[in-house]
Amino acid sequence: MSVFDFLKPPKKGAPTTQIAELESSLARLRAERKDVEGVVEAHAPQRAAMLLSDAADADIVKLDADADLARIRLERLELAELELTDRLERVRDKSDREQLASEHERADLAIEEKAKALEAPINALAVAFADLVQAIPAETFLEKFSEHHTTSQPATPEDVGRAILGNALYVAAPSIFEIRKCGRSFSGYGAGVERALNVHTFSNGLVTPHNKGLVGEECEIHQAPSAAQQLIVAPLRQRARALRAGATERFATVE
Numbered sequence: 001m002s003v004f005d006f007l008k009p010p011k012k013g014a015p016t017t018q019i020a021e022l023e024s025s026l027a028r029l030r031a032e033r034k035d036v037e038g039v040v041e042a043h044a045p046q047r048a049a050m051l052l053s054d055a056a057d058a059d060i061v062k063l064d065a066d067a068d069l070a071r072i073r074l075e076r077l078e079l080a081e082l083e084l085t086d087r088l089e090r091v092r093d094k095s096d097r098e099q100l101a102s103e104h105e106r107a108d109l110a111i112e113e114k115a116k117a118l119e120a121p122i123n124a125l126a127v128a129f130a131d132l133v134q135a136i137p138a139e140t141f142l143e144k145f146s147e148h149h150t151t152s153q154p155a156t157p158e159d160v161g162r163a164i165l166g167n168a169l170y171v172a173a174p175s176i177f178e179i180r181k182c183g184r185s186f187s188g189y190g191a192g193v194e195r196a197l198n199v200h201t202f203s204n205g206l207v208t209p210h211n212k213g214l215v216g217e218e219c220e221i222h223q224a225p226s227a228a229q230q231l232i233v234a235p236l237r238q239r240a241r242a243l244r245a246g247a248t249e250r251f252a253t254v255e
Contacts, residue, residue, distance in 0.1 A: 003076045006084060015095035022088040029084060033077040036070050043067035125165075133161040136232060141239065160232050168224035 006029045010021035043063065050060050136157035143152040144159050170177055222230065 003080045006080050010091075015091060015098060018091050019088065019095060022084065022091060026081070026084050026088060029077060029081055033074065033081065036074045036077060039070040040067060040074055043070070129161060129165055132164065132228075133157045136160050137236070140232060141235065142232065163231055164224055164227045167222045167227035170221045171223050 006025045008025075010018040043066075047060065047063055047067075050063060134157075138157060140155045140157060140160055142155040142160065144155040166177075
């Protein structure tokens with residue numbers, strides 16, 4: 001068999017099929033090389049034994065000629081093995097890259113599908129949040145604490161709505177957010193947070209925390225009804241009762 005028979009390119013097809021063909025060729029080449037190596041290694045002791053015997057000179061010449069041919073064959077096989085090994089590695093590398101690329105493409109399609117599926121619930125959430133903010137009185141009679149101010153500030157309906165929504169989102173999907181520590185946010189109420197969670201933003205190719213830094217006790221996280229109850233519903237009902245009762249002292253206390 002010619003050495004070039006081992007170096008025939010594999011048939012076109014799937015990378016796994018080409019790899020199998022190359023591995024088969026390499027295995028057959030190495031088997032023949034082992035046989036040829038045996039002929040080369042046996043030459044010297046055989047020649048010495050023949051020289052010390054009554055073997056004919058022609059037989060010794062033939063032994064040397066066979067050994068020379070075996071050495072040439074061995075050189076060819078060794079070079080062919082290097083070439084075949086290199087080809088096999090290139091095909092394996094191409095196969096690995098193709099497999100990884102396919103995995104990326106499958107992930108791309110899945111991400112696009114799931115991202116599109118988020119649009120409808122996000123739009124519904126935006127509408128529900130707007131309705132919630134609209135339902136909260138312009139004067140909430142609550143306070144918020146912001147890292148941009150050294151003292152507490154009046155809380156707007158948007159502040160209260162964000163706190164309720166932030167709590168609810170964290171209860172439903174905590175892995176999306178990073179919990180913040182809060183200080184004087186909506187002081188006096190268990191769910192009192194200006195922003196219950198620290199949302200990450202994307203900037204200059206890096207994911208970085210947004211508005212980090214409120215220091216204090218960890219806030220409790222509540223579902224939307226509970227957060228709304230503690231933040232705004234309970235104090236408004238207490239204020240309404242005080243107004244109806246005409247109790248000036250209680251009214252002052254509520255404020």
